[in-house]
Amino acid sequence: MRIVVLTGAGISAESGVPTFRDADGLWEGHRIEDVATPEAYEAQPTAVQRFYDERRKSLKNVEPNPAHVALARLEEVLGDDLFLVTQNIDDLHERGGSTQVAHMHGELLKAWCRACDGRVHWTGELSDFPPCPRCGVSELRPDVVWFGEIPYGMDEIQRRLLRADLFVSVGTSGAVYPAAGFVQLAASCGAKTLELNLEPSEGTHFFSEARHGRAGDLVPVWVD
Numbered sequence: 485m486r487i488v489v490l491t492g493a494g495i496s497a498e499s500g501v502p503t504f505r506d507a508d509g510l511w512e513g514h515r516i517e518d519v520a521t522p523e524a525y526e527a528q529p530t531a532v533q534r535f536y537d538e539r540r541k542s543l544k545n546v547e548p549n550p551a552h553v554a555l556a557r558l559e560e561v562l563g564d565d566l567f568l569v570t571q572n573i574d575d576l577h578e579r580g581g582s583t584q585v586a587h588m589h590g591e592l593l594k595a596w597c598r599a600c601d602g603r604v605h606w607t608g609e610l611s612d613f614p615p616c617p618r619c620g621v622s623e624l625r626p627d628v629v630w631f632g633e634i635p636y637g638m639d640e641i642q643r644r645l646l647r648a649d650l651f652v653s654v655g656t657s658g659a660v661y662p663a664a665g666f667v668q669l670a671a672s673c674g675a676k677t678l679e680l681n682l683e684p685s686e687g688t689h690f691f692s693e694a695r696h697g698r699a700g701d702l703v704p705v706w707v708d
């Protein structure tokens with residue numbers, strides 16, 4: 485059986501990573517839609533870099549939870565028949581044991597140089613605009629996908645969705661496209677669809693089955 489699992493901020497919530505659209509959303513009351521944009525970065529580069537610096541630093545204080553670990557167990561069983569695509573920029577899937585993770589919205593631990601188009605592993609700060617280790621120009625920004633930018637790996641994601649037998653969505657509000665449209669694409673090609681989320685997502689009616697509760701409880705039960 486070919487399975488595509490899409491994860492969102494809700495899977496990392498029990499690890500202590502705040503979600504975007506719950507009461508304790510990020511960015512001190514600002515809507516993520518207003519700050520995670522190239523325009524916000526052009527207007528306030530230092531503030532946006534600090535936002536990501538703080539989140540990068542806080543990764544050191546969080547650990548994967550049973551939902552991440554269960555998905556890694558599923559990869560051990562299914563191998564390449566599992567396609568795990570995450571909207572999250574944290575590294576908790578990898579630390580939970582998953583080895584193949586498609587980060588469609590980028591990764592906090594990578595920096596992208598706008599001068600040479602290179603990508604480098606990055607654990608430090610970017611708000612003091614350090615030079616790129618490859619070209620020496622100070623044009624590094626977080627390697628993340630903001631609104632209006634094209635998510636990574638879309639060709640492979642679409643290919644996997646088109647031939648999936650089962651599509652499972654974990655911990656995402658269904659507010660952001662193209663990820664919010666994956667359920668319809670998979671269903672239109674005959675896949676069964678399952679939502680595992682704390683509450684009904686915006687697209688809950690598109691799923692053939694929905695289970696509501698904490699990812700740390702629901703995902704291990706579904707996997708095992």
Ligand code: BJW
Nearest residue numbers: 492493494503504505571631632655656657660661682699
């Ligand atoms: C739990 C839980 C627990 C809590 N257990 N569950 C008008 C209509 C349609 C589309 C558009 C439109 N205007 C513009 C667009 C496109 C736009 C878009 O979708 N905008 C919307 C606001 C409408 N999208 C884009 O611009 C994207 N690019 C694009 O479309 O390019 C065109 C293109 C596409 C494809 C091919 C070719 C061209 C880019 C989107 C980039 C999003 N970036 C961000 C920031 C990334 C960096 C960062 O992290 O800072 O990605 S925004 C933010 O939202 C982040 C997330 O990945 C994303 C989704 O959030 P997520 O994961 O769903 O989190 P929450 O907080 O919303 O939900 C958490 C859920 O978990 C909740 O339901 C909780 O209940 C639940 N939960 N605890 C289980 N313990």
